[in-house]
Amino acid sequence: MLSNRSIKVSNKKMTFWERIYLPAIIGGMFVTFKHIFKKKATIKYPEQKRPVSDVYRGKHILKRDENGAERCTACGLCAVACPAEAISMIASERKMGEENLYREEKYASVYEINMLRCIFCGLCEEACPKEAIFLTTELVPPFLERQDFIYGKDRLVEQVDKRVDVSKRKLKHTV
Amino acid sequence: MDNLQKNITENKAVDNFDNKLSTLNLGPTHPATHGIFQNVLKMDGERIHSSEQTLGYIHRAFEKIAERRPYNQIRPLTDRLNYCSSPINNIGWDMTVEKLIGIEIPKRVDYLRVIIMELARIADHLICNSVIAVDTGALTGFTYVFQERERIYEIFEEICGARLTTNIGRIGGFERDFNETANKKLKLFLKEFPKRFKDFETLLCRNRIFMDRIINVGPISAERALNYGFTGPNLRAAGIDYDVRAMNPYSSYQDFEFKIPVGENGDTFDRFMVRQEEIKQSLSIINQAMDMMPEGPYHADVPEFYLPPKTDVYTKMEALIYHFKIIMGETKVPEGEVYFSVEGANGELGYYLISDGGRSPYRLHFRRPCFIYYQAFSEMIKGALLSDAIVTMSSMNVIAGELDA
Ligand code: SF4
Ligand code: SF4
Numbered sequence: 001m002l003s004n005r006s007i008k009v010s011n012k013k014m015t016f017w018e019r020i021y022l023p024a025i026i027g028g029m030f031v032t033f034k035h036i037f038k039k040k041a042t043i044k045y046p047e048q049k050r051p052v053s054d055v056y057r058g059k060h061i062l063k064r065d066e067n068g069a070e071r072c073t074a075c076g077l078c079a080v081a082c083p084a085e086a087i088s089m090i091a092s093e094r095k096m097g098e099e100n101l102y103r104e105e106k107y108a109s110v111y112e113i114n115m116l117r118c119i120f121c122g123l124c125e126e127a128c129p130k131e132a133i134f135l136t137t138e139l140v141p142p143f144l145e146r147q148d149f150i151y152g153k154d155r156l157v158e159q160v161d162k163r164v165d166v167s168k169r170k171l172k173h174t175v
Numbered sequence: 176m177d178n179l180q181k182n183i184t185e186n187k188a189v190d191n192f193d194n195k196l197s198t199l200n201l202g203p204t205h206p207a208t209h210g211i212f213q214n215v216l217k218m219d220g221e222r223i224h225s226s227e228q229t230l231g232y233i234h235r236a237f238e239k240i241a242e243r244r245p246y247n248q249i250r251p252l253t254d255r256l257n258y259c260s261s262p263i264n265n266i267g268w269d270m271t272v273e274k275l276i277g278i279e280i281p282k283r284v285d286y287l288r289v290i291i292m293e294l295a296r297i298a299d300h301l302i303c304n305s306v307i308a309v310d311t312g313a314l315t316g317f318t319y320v321f322q323e324r325e326r327i328y329e330i331f332e333e334i335c336g337a338r339l340t341t342n343i344g345r346i347g348g349f350e351r352d353f354n355e356t357a358n359k360k361l362k363l364f365l366k367e368f369p370k371r372f373k374d375f376e377t378l379l380c381r382n383r384i385f386m387d388r389i390i391n392v393g394p395i396s397a398e399r400a401l402n403y404g405f406t407g408p409n410l411r412a413a414g415i416d417y418d419v420r421a422m423n424p425y426s427s428y429q430d431f432e433f434k435i436p437v438g439e440n441g442d443t444f445d446r447f448m449v450r451q452e453e454i455k456q457s458l459s460i461i462n463q464a465m466d467m468m469p470e471g472p473y474h475a476d477v478p479e480f481y482l483p484p485k486t487d488v489y490t491k492m493e494a495l496i497y498h499f500k501i502i503m504g505e506t507k508v509p510e511g512e513v514y515f516s517v518e519g520a521n522g523e524l525g526y527y528l529i530s531d532g533g534r535s536p537y538r539l540h541f542r543r544p545c546f547i548y549y550q551a552f553s554e555m556i557k558g559a560l561l562s563d564a565i566v567t568m569s570s571m572n573v574i575a576g577e578l579d580a
Contacts, residue, residue, distance in 0.1 A: 006416035009436040010448040012390055014383060021383035028378045032315055035374075041322045053329070053356065057336035081502050083248040121251040121342045122335075126350070127502045129488055129495070135336070169336075170485070 054168035056137040057120045060113055061164055062157045063132050065103050070157060071132035074108035081127035086117035104130070111156060115140045115149040125169075134166040196224055199561070203232050207310065207565045210575025212549070214564075221560050226553045230546075234579040241539040245504025246272050247346060247480075249539070254340040256543060257577040260299035260520040261341045262291045262331065267517040270425060271526040272346050275513045276480065283471035284348040285427035286464045290361070291334070291343060292426070292517070293457040293464075297368075298327045299520030300408075300450040300457075303572040307447055308379055310569045311388045316378045323371050326364045333357035347481040348474025365462060372454065380451065386444060393555045393567030394442035403551045407522025407544055409571055412449045413441030419518035426517075430467065431460045443570040479506045504534040521545055521572055545577040 017023060043050060052058075063071050074091035092109035094102045101107075125134045143149055158164055202213040213229040237252045244252070253264035266288050273280060301324050305317035328338040333356050335343040344350065353361070379385050395405075397413040410417055416435040420428040436452035438445025474481050478497050487494035500506050510532040516525035522544030531537040548571045555571075556564040 001416055003416050003418070003421045003435055005421065005433070006435045006437045007452070008439070009452040010412075010438045010445045012386070012439065012444065014381075014386065018381050018383055018386075024382040025384075028315075028382060031374045031377050035319070041318075041325075053332045053336065055334075055336040055351070056332060077499070077502050081248070083244060083251045119251055119340065120337065121340070122337075123248065123251070123342075126482060129485075129498060131485060 052137050054137070057122045057135045059115070059136055059138045059140045060118075060124070060151070060156055061134050061136050061166070062111065062153065063134060063164075063166065064158050064160065067100065068160050069099070069101055069103040070107060071103050071130045072108050072111065072128075073104035073106050073130055073132070074111075075106075075129065077127045077129060078124035078133050081123045082118075083121060083123060084117045084119045086114045086119075087124065088112050088114075108153070111153050113151045113156065115151055116146065131170070134164075134169060136164055136166070195219070201561075201564070203229075208568060209306065210573065210578070212573070212575055212578060214552075216561070216564070218561065223556050223559055223561060223564055226556060226564075228549060228552060230549065231579055233575055237580045238539055238541065241536055243535055245534050246508065246536070247501070247504070249536070250344075251340070251342050253541075254342055255576050256541060256580060257299070257519060257521060257524075257545070257574045258339060259302050259574060260295035261339065262295040262343045263299075263517060263519050264524065265341060265343050266292055266426075267515070267519070267524055268526060269344050269346050270517065271513060271515040271528055272480075272508075273475075274515050275511055275528060275530055276346075276477075276508060278347060278475055278477050278480070280348070280426075280475050281471045281473075282427065282469045284473060284475065286468050287349060287353065287473060288344070288426045289428065289431070289464045290461050291331075293461045294327045294330060294364075296457050296520045297454050298324045299572070300454050303520075303569070304447055304450050304454075305375070306569045307389070307443065307566060308385070310566050311385060313379065313385065316375045319371055319378075320375050323364070323368050326360065326367070330357055330360045330364065333360060345474065345481060347477045348472070352473040361461075361465070365458070365465070368458065376451070380448070389443040389447060389566060389570070391440075392443040392563045393559065393570065394440050395551060395555050396441065399551070399554070400441060404547045405522065405544075405551070406547075407518065407520075408449045408453060409441070409446060409522065409544075409548055411436060412438035412445035414439060419516055419523050423516070425515075431463050433457075433460050443566055446570045508532060516542065519544060521574065521577065522547075541580045543577045543580055545573050546580075549573050549578055 065071050074089050076089065079087040079089065089108040090110040091106055094105045094107055120135065122135055196217045196219055199216045199218045200213065201216055202208050203211050211232040215227045217224040217226065241249050241252060250265050250268055253268045254261040256264045301320045305320045308316045331341050331343065332338050334351065334353060335341050395413055397415050400410050400413040401415065406417060414437050416437045418435045421435060433456045436449045438449050480501065482501055483494035483497055488498045508530050510530055512529045514525060514527045516523045523542065524544060525542030527540040527542065528536050529538040552568065555567055
């Protein structure tokens with residue numbers, strides 16, 4: 001014995017009581033019978049949804065700031081941090097008069113996440129120095145075409161009239 | 176062919192059958208193998224005369240991919256080894272890197288890790304044991320314990336945001352502290368689980384039908400098991416009380432009282448009972464950890480490896496530099512060679528890491544216990560019935576993701 005804390009757990013000798021096996025069966029039946037009156041563990045999925053946690057890692061969102069300008073500055077850190085290489089972007093320079101659209105002088109004119117590559121690891125939201133990208137509790141729905149899974153800015157950027165609250169999922173130490 | 180014929184006549188187990196062998200492909204995708212691996216069985220009627228295992232069906236070249244990934248991006252890869260207990264793999268990897276860097280981990284982080292790892296172990300053992308029952312035709316127990324597994328996954332979800340591919344923890348600690356809800360769910364689990372588990376036990380443990388079905392099925396002697404390099408529950412079932420948690424304590428396991436269950440002759444019943452007891456021991460470890468939980472931070476103070484708070488990133492130059500360096504994987508890691516192992520749900524899960532000081536490992540090897548068990552499978556099922564082979568496989572808990580890294 002290597003350690004002195006081992007215990008033998010398997011007892012293959014059956015007592016007479018166990019050998020006649022009817023008590024065990026009746027005991028089992030009793031357990032299953034009891035479970036009939038328990039609360040159902042299943043839910044009727046598409047109609048009824050399980051409450052997910054606030055920090056659930058689902059579909060991404062590109063946040064806007066308080067004034068509605070896009071926060072992302074196309075720094076590319078999220079793409080670097082992505083273990084699945086799912087993110088790609090093209091950076092552009094902000095022109096005069098676009099200050100209400102983009103928060104920084106540089107912004108992403110194209111920003112794509114391939115949801116088929118993405119493994120929803122959450123490393124991108126951690127990497128973003130502008131708090132621009134977050135994962136949400138929503139799921140990516142199924143599509144028929146592969147092309148449809150490549151989410152561009154049209155589907156990623158937060159809509160001005162439908163703000164998404166991400167304050168709960170910001171890491172505690174990020175305040 | 177002559178040789179084969181001679182073999183057959185020499186083999187006692189198949190003596191009584193007429194000497195016609197048929198080939199049966201069990202797998203690659205067979206509902207009873209719970210994963211993608213192929214067994215080419217030479218069948219003599221219902222008995223297995225010999226078998227050959229093929230693996231590599233879900234080989235994803237993780238070890239190679241890891242050579243191109245910064246250290247903190249390898250954690251998502253380890254999720255996909257033994258996907259029934261990802262947190263153990265994640266935390267094991269983090270601890271390997273911590274060993275390489277040589278950082279001190281706060282006591283509280285150790286305890287939180289122990290809780291998470293033991294929860295994962297319970298989830299893994301529940302799946303394995305209930306699936307043994309399913310493979311012998313008893314589906315009811317499975318549905319009961321799956322509700323409990325669901326609770327465990329909900330606790331993971333509260334902490335890291337995902338249920339299966341958790342990517343939990345960071346180098347140096349956790350990404351976030353256990354919140355209110357997580358603690359509440361954990362307490363509820365600790366309260367409810369023993370009752371539900373009792374039901375499962377009543378259904379199976381001393382039920383003669385189940386016992387007769389699995390006693391002396393797929394046995395392996397302690398000596399053979401050691402020769403193959405078995406670890407974990409499968410070795411303990413053969414009667415050797417080797418457990419990394421006790422032999423080489425990591426993450427403050429020395430602080431906890433727990434017993435190491437062992438079996439007699441390494442058959443399916445022993446493996447079942449060993450896992451059954453281990454679940455109880457894990458539960459007691461979690462209870463102890465909850466009671467003794469020290470105060471302190473939930474991550475170590477390692478600014479070079481642990482991401483700084485975002486508020487600091489905006490205001491402090493140093494934090495900003497660290498933030499960029501960590502994300503780009505440019506923080507210096509020492510050169511060196513480390514081996515670190517944790518007691519995974521399936522056995523000793525080892526990480527052999529060679530670093531040349533670069534941004535990613537020079538070489539990384541995962542010592543996956545399933546890979547080793549699977550080598551012995553052919554020997555364990557020789558001369559057995561086909562249905563016994565299925566039970567043997569599920570009781571060894573061969574997980575395809577861990578078999579082919
Ligand atoms: S969640 Fe992970 S895989 Fe998905 S885009 Fe972000 S970093 Fe990449
Ligand atoms: S989302 Fe964040 S990390 Fe990614 S490019 Fe934009 S600002 Fe940079």
